[in-house]
Amino acid sequence: MCIAIPMKVIAIDGKYAVCEYEGIRKLARIDFLSEVKVGEYVIIHTGFAIQKLDIEDALETIRIYKELTSGQTSEV
Amino acid sequence: MVEKVNLKDKILISYGTGGKYTQEFINNYVLKHFKSKILSELLDSAVLNFEMDSKIAFTTDSYTVSPIFFPGGDIGKLSICGTINDLLCVGAIPKYISVSLIIEEGLEFEVIDKILSSIEEVANEENVEIVTGDTKVVEKGSCDKVFITTAGIGVVNKNICLHYNRISPGDVVIISGNIAEHGLAVLLSRGGFGFDCKIQSDCSSLKPMLEQLFNKEISSHIKFMRDPTRGGISAVLNEVVHKRKDVSIEIEEELVPLSGSVKNLCELLSFDPLNIANEGKVVIIVDKNFAEETVKVLRQHPLGKNARIIGEVTTENKGRVILKTTYGTKRIVDMPIAEELPRIC
Amino acid sequence: MLYDIIQSFRDTNIVKKELEVITYVAKDIKRDVFIMEVCGTHTMQISKFGLRKLLPKNIKLISGPGCPVCVTPIEYVDKAIYIVRNYNVILATFGDLFRVPGSESSLEKEKSDGKDVRIVYSPEEIIALSKESQDKDIVFLSIGFETTMPGIAAVAKEIKDNGINNVYFLLGNKFFLPALEVLILHSRSYILSNINTTSSIDGFILPGHLSSIIGEKSYLWISKKYNLPGVITGFEPLDILRGIRMILEMIIVNKPEIKNEYTRVVTYEGNIDAKKFILEVFTFKSSKWRGIGVVPDSGVEFKEGYKQYDAEVKFDIPKINNISEFTGCRCNDVLIGKITPFECALFATVCTPENPKGACMVSQEGACAAYYKYERDDV
Numbered sequence: 001m002c003i004a005i006p007m008k009v010i011a012i013d014g015k016y017a018v019c020e021y022e023g024i025r026k027l028a029r030i031d032f033l034s035e036v037k038v039g040e041y042v043i044i045h046t047g048f049a050i051q052k053l054d055i056e057d058a059l060e061t062i063r064i065y066k067e068l069t070s071g072q073t074s075e076v
Numbered sequence: 077m078v079e080k081v082n083l084k085d086k087i088l089i090s091y092g093t094g095g096k097y098t099q100e101f102i103n104n105y106v107l108k109h110f111k112s113k114i115l116s117e118l119l120d121s122a123v124l125n126f127e128m129d130s131k132i133a134f135t136t137d138s139y140t141v142s143p144i145f146f147p148g149g150d151i152g153k154l155s156i157c158g159t160i161n162d163l164l165c166v167g168a169i170p171k172y173i174s175v176s177l178i179i180e181e182g183l184e185f186e187v188i189d190k191i192l193s194s195i196e197e198v199a200n201e202e203n204v205e206i207v208t209g210d211t212k213v214v215e216k217g218s219c220d221k222v223f224i225t226t227a228g229i230g231v232v233n234k235n236i237c238l239h240y241n242r243i244s245p246g247d248v249v250i251i252s253g254n255i256a257e258h259g260l261a262v263l264l265s266r267g268g269f270g271f272d273c274k275i276q277s278d279c280s281s282l283k284p285m286l287e288q289l290f291n292k293e294i295s296s297h298i299k300f301m302r303d304p305t306r307g308g309i310s311a312v313l314n315e316v317v318h319k320r321k322d323v324s325i326e327i328e329e330e331l332v333p334l335s336g337s338v339k340n341l342c343e344l345l346s347f348d349p350l351n352i353a354n355e356g357k358v359v360i361i362v363d364k365n366f367a368e369e370t371v372k373v374l375r376q377h378p379l380g381k382n383a384r385i386i387g388e389v390t391t392e393n394k395g396r397v398i399l400k401t402t403y404g405t406k407r408i409v410d411m412p413i414a415e416e417l418p419r420i421c
Numbered sequence: 422m423l424y425d426i427i428q429s430f431r432d433t434n435i436v437k438k439e440l441e442v443i444t445y446v447a448k449d450i451k452r453d454v455f456i457m458e459v460c461g462t463h464t465m466q467i468s469k470f471g472l473r474k475l476l477p478k479n480i481k482l483i484s485g486p487g488c489p490v491c492v493t494p495i496e497y498v499d500k501a502i503y504i505v506r507n508y509n510v511i512l513a514t515f516g517d518l519f520r521v522p523g524s525e526s527s528l529e530k531e532k533s534d535g536k537d538v539r540i541v542y543s544p545e546e547i548i549a550l551s552k553e554s555q556d557k558d559i560v561f562l563s564i565g566f567e568t569t570m571p572g573i574a575a576v577a578k579e580i581k582d583n584g585i586n587n588v589y590f591l592l593g594n595k596f597f598l599p600a601l602e603v604l605i606l607h608s609r610s611y612i613l614s615n616i617n618t619t620s621s622i623d624g625f626i627l628p629g630h631l632s633s634i635i636g637e638k639s640y641l642w643i644s645k646k647y648n649l650p651g652v653i654t655g656f657e658p659l660d661i662l663r664g665i666r667m668i669l670e671m672i673i674v675n676k677p678e679i680k681n682e683y684t685r686v687v688t689y690e691g692n693i694d695a696k697k698f699i700l701e702v703f704t705f706k707s708s709k710w711r712g713i714g715v716v717p718d719s720g721v722e723f724k725e726g727y728k729q730y731d732a733e734v735k736f737d738i739p740k741i742n743n744i745s746e747f748t749g750c751r752c753n754d755v756l757i758g759k760i761t762p763f764e765c766a767l768f769a770t771v772c773t774p775e776n777p778k779g780a781c782m783v784s785q786e787g788a789c790a791a792y793y794k795y796e797r798d799d800v
Contacts, residue, residue, distance in 0.1 A: 002421055002489075002568035002630040003462055005344045006423055022340045022424050024273040029545060031575045032695035041423060043633060043686055046420055046515075046565070047270060047543025048572035051633035051692055055422070057685040062429045065659070069434045269542035340424070393800050402433055403658070405471025407795040413775055417516030418542045420565055421461055421488055421786050 004045035006053050009038055017042070017049060086182045092213030101211060105189060109196040110175075110206040122207035124172055124229070131232035133168035135159060139224045144191070146265040148257075148277030151224055152194035154355060158305070159228035160202055160281045165301045165358060167238050167290065168230030170202065170283065176210040178223040191222065202283045204228075233290045240319040242299040247389040248367035249325060250360040252285065252374050253278070253382040254333045255309055259352035260341055269418050271344060275337050280356035285377035292373055297363040304359050307412045310350040312359050313397040314411040321395040327387030327409070328400045346419060350399075351412040361389065430657035431470075439662040440475055446669045447477040455621065456668055457758050459485035459601060460628035461786030462656055468795035470658050480665065483758035484781075484788030486600060487628055489565050490517045491780040491787040492710040495744045497593045498523035501562055502531055504591070504736050511537045511554055513547050514562040521783050522776075524744055544569075544576045551580075551588045560732050563590040566597045567634045570721070571695035574702035577727055589732040592721055594703070597631060598639060599719040600710055605647050607713075607757045622758055624668035625651035626661065629683040636691025637681050644677040655683035702727055709743070712752035712780040747772075750779035755788050762789040769797050 007019035007026065017030045019042065029048045030036055041053035090097040107116060114122045126132060137158050144151040156173065163170040175195060179188065199206055261277035263269075282303070289295055304312045309332070313325045334342075334349050342349045356379060362370050367385055374380030392398070397409040429435060447454070458464055464484040467473055473482055486492055502523050505512045512528065519540055520529050532538040537557070541547065547561045563573050573594065580588050608622050627640060632653045643651045650671035654664030664682045671677055681687055701724070708720025723731050732738075746752065750772070751765040762768045762781065772778040774790050781789035 002460075002566060002628065003346050003419060004568070004630040004633075006427070008423060021344065023337060024271055024341055024344060026271050026344075029543075029572070029575065032571055032692050032698060034694065043630065045568050045630060046572050047545050048575065050568060050571065050630070050695060051686050051688075054685045055426070058426050058430075061685070062426065062435075065429070065432075065435045065438060069438045393798070396798070396800065398800050401469075401471045402431065403436060403471060403475060405474045406800045407468065407471050408797060408800060410794055414520065417519060417540060419517045419785065420515045420569055421490060421517060421784065 002045055004043045004050060006041055006043055008041050009036055012036070012038055019044065019049070082185070085185050087179050087185060087188065087213055089181050089213050089215065092179070092211055098211065105185070105192060106209065106211070109192040110199070112205045112207055114205065114207040115209070122172065122174070124207065126231065130234070133163050133166045133230045133232050134227070135162040136225065136227040137162060139226070140220065141262060142220050143265050144187070144221050146277055147261050147275070149279035149355070150191055150194050151222060152191035153198055154279050155224040155226050156195050156198040156204070157279055157281045157355060159226040160198075160204060160283055161303045161356075161358070163228050163230035164282050164286045165238075165303050166232065167236030167301070168232045169287065169290070170204045170228055170230040172205050172207045172229045173199070174208045174227045175206050176225040177212070178219050178225070179211065179213045180219045180221050181213050181216050183221055188222065198281055202281045233295070235296050236290060236298065237296070238298065238300055240300060240316060243316065243320055243323060243361055243389055244299075245323055245389050245391045246364050247299055247361050248364045248385050249313070249327060249387040249389070250362060250367065250371055250374070251309065251333065251384060251386050252282070252358045252360070252380045253356075254335045254338065255304070255354055255357060256334060256338045256342065256349035256352035258355040259308070260338060269345070271341060273337055273341050275335075275341065278354055278356035280379060282356065282358055282379065285374060285379045286358065288377060289370065289373050294366045294369050294373070297366040298360055298370070299363065300361040302359050304354045304357055306353050308349070308351045308353060309359060310348070310397070310409050310412050313409065316361070317395050317397055322391070324390050324393040324396050324398060325387060326390050326392070326398045326400060326406075330402055331384055331386045333382045333384050345416070347416045350409060351416055364388070427657065430655075430659040432659075436658050436662060439659060439666065443480070443662060443666045443669065444477050446666060446673065447480055449673055450479065450669065453479045453481055454623045454669065454672060455481050455483055455758060456624050456626060456665060457483045457485045457622050458626040459487040460626070460631065461488035461491070461784070461788075461791070462630070463487075463626055463628070463654065463661060464788055464791045465786055466656050466658070466661060468791040472658060472661060473796070476665070480669070483622070483761070484755070484791065485758070486604065486710065486713060486756045487597065488784050488786040489569070489595060490521060490784035492595065492600070492712060493518070493521070493564055493593050494709045494711045495524055496709075496741045497591070498527070499741050499744075500733070500738050501528065501560070501591055502526050503738055503741075504560055504732060505531055505536045505538065508558065508736055510558045510560045511539055511550060512560050512562065513539050513541050513550060515564065516540045517784055518562055518564065544573045547588055548576060548579060548585065551585050555587065557587065558735075559588045561588065561590050562593065564593040566595055566631055567699065568631045570594050570703065571634060571692070571698040574698040577702050577723075577730060578698070580730065581727065588730065589735045590723075590730055591732040592723070594721045595708055595710065596705065596719050596721070597628070598635070600713055600716045601643075603713060603716050604757050605643070605649070608759075622649065623672060624649055624677070626664045626668070627651045627653045627679075629653060629655045629660070629687060632683065632687045632691065634692050634695050637679060637687060637689045639691065640679045644679050648677050650677040651679045653679070653681045653683050653687050655686065712746075712756045747778040752779035752781045752789075755781050762792040765789070769793055
């Protein structure tokens with residue numbers, strides 16, 4: 001329905017944020033995430049950051065699964 | 077008297093009219109770069125010598141890439157490498173190439189000079205001779221800067237017999253290196269939809285790598301080769317199963333070599349790297365008993381350092397190319413319909 | 422770090438672990454369960470990763486109407502083509518619409534005819550276009566659900582604030598939830614009238630990115646009013662499997678609720694600022710969905726103050742009559758999960774991605790297109 005991509009905010013200038021993912025950069029608009037800070041992660045759709053990505057939440061999910069599968073997966 | 081042109085000057089319609097301007101262009105530009113005895117005769121056709129008992133391979137191609145300069149190459153290098161690779165993929169060693177230029181009026185001589193230099197450089201390195209050609213200048217807007225049409229002639233190696241008909245179940249599919257670099261490099265140099273990433277085109281002549289392979293005894297066990305240009309690996313493999321509806325090809329997702337940047341950019345743009353153009357890779361189908369050794373020979377050359385076996389010819393889903401996912405499930409790899417476009421959904 | 426996280430959400434061992442749990446839970450439900458992934462991006466991911474085949478046999482995934490291109494009526498494409506043929510404009514479109522056939526042409530064909538059609542990744546690009554091409558009007562083909570609308574609204578606002586006067590929007594945006602409710606009602610009416618259906622929907626995989634804007638609370642009516650469970654779900658294989666497992670668990674205890682699997686992105690309220698942008702620029706109107714029909718309050722029009730940017734106000738477009746669907750097309754049945762694409766006689770015979778006859782084959786994300794591309798025979 002809607003493709004959106006996760007990237008990290010590495011610089012902010014007004015309505016724009018420079019975002020990065022594994023060496024790939026993209027300028028995104030942050031009109032609806034005015035409180036976003038450098039170092040935080042966002043989800044981008046059609047060039048607009050539409051929501052923050054809570055990295056702690058993601059890590060917690062993974063941690064639970066790592067425990068369940070302990071010894072079977074490689075380290076993150 | 078036609079004045080000697082300056083590199084900063086622009087190409088005028090007059091340079092394509094066959095008169096003194098054209099002579100000036102040929103003498104000062106074309107012949108400067110292409111030092112061929114045959115070409116310097118400036119006859120209506122190049123007259124070539126061949127050993128009579130050899131098979132001759134003959135190919136033609138046109139190049140319209142935009143932009144004409146991109147990371148890793150330009151339209152000149154692309155045109156010569158592309159022609160060389162097409163000849164190699166039928167087992168031929170390239171010998172003679174023709175180059176025709178269609179130039180948009182107003183293009184700087186400097187640009188044409190750079191492109192001719194790129195052609196010269198590859199031709200010298202790969203020991204092929206530019207023996208004939210043509211130049212036309214068209215009105216502004218009639219073409220995009222410059223289009224190049226080439227034809228190439230090569231002598232087929234006697235050891236090698238490449239044909240769809242030789243493919244049989246059990247044969248192994250090899251790719252000579254990381255895929256999808258050319259297509260993405262060109263896309264990025266067109267603006268890349270705002271994505272900024274360092275990806276170089278893989279544009280290169282496969283001759284030094286494939287020559288090593290052709291000189292080995294194993295080359296007689298190679299059944300089929302093709303360079304996966306437009307449409308990528310998907311197109312090449314689908315062409316095989318369209319010609320040979322009695323077999324299928326199964327590749328493994330995890331085995332397909334691609335660089336981190338290519339993988340990630342494809343992910344961000346939702347592109348399938350299998351569908352994206354390469355300009356310095358070859359897909360090889362070979363008897364399974366000689367597959368490992370083929371990979372070993374390819375890897376001896378820097379162009380083939382990431383060569384890998386990516387799959388095999390089977391009969392399980394005749395007429396289809398199948399991809400085995402990381403989870404062991406299978407899905408179809410279709411012939412790409414058209415160029416990949418960025419999507420919102 | 423982001424890369425490692427994404428890889429973990431695809432990790433074979435982790436995915437297998439979640440599958441074990443699903444298989445265990447599914448055994449307790451001694452019947453077929455039909456779960457609809459309403460979002461086309463989920464459909465594509467399920468096909469691409471081959472997840473359907475990993476699930477227990479009694480868990481059936483059906484693909485819903487969540488692709489804004491698929492549900493855009495043919496008349497919309499025809500209007501865009503009329504404008505580019507009759508006015509000296511630049512037509513700016515998302516790549517998705519570029520090859521979609523109208524009743525007699527497509528944007529791709531118009532471009533080859535010399536019309537100025539540009540593909541944009543972001544609606545923001547039309548502002549730069551308007552400055553580069555001051556002598557031409559720019560018409561933006563504005564499609565997309567609530568996820569895409571805030572960006573378009575922000576661009577419209579910027580155009581107004583900066584007094585740009587050569588940009589127009591052909592509005593085809595849709596609000597998704599009203600259509601979801603119509604779908605539930607259709608599905609119910611089939612059951613009530615005892616029509617022989619292969620399925621009735623048991624629960625929904627809800628769209629993660631749309632939800633990042635509208636928030637978890639927008640779905641509560643699904644469980645309250647219709648007693649159906651739904652899980653807002655992310656797009657990695659582990660996310661999708663977790664979503665399925667959470668639905669199954671609710672079915673077992675018979676406690677339908679709306680839950681959120683994609684907590685790393687989706688909040689209860691959604692993105693309040695983004696919603697403000699939508700409501701500042703757009704208001705609701707009824708809208709035709711290809712394959713579903715007219716759905717009240719599911720379309721958009723500009724609010725006062727923005728109407729001058731409406732392409733249908735600016736350009737004189739003749740009324741285009743409703744174009745009926747291709748005879749034999751069963752997209753409406755596919756979209757409510759009544760049949761799978763394979764059960765439609767047109768599928769992969771006369772209806773293919775190169776020559777789509779119905780909504781679900783039009784865009785890569787459509788249910789039929791995804792089945793065709795990756796799963797058209799049992800491999």
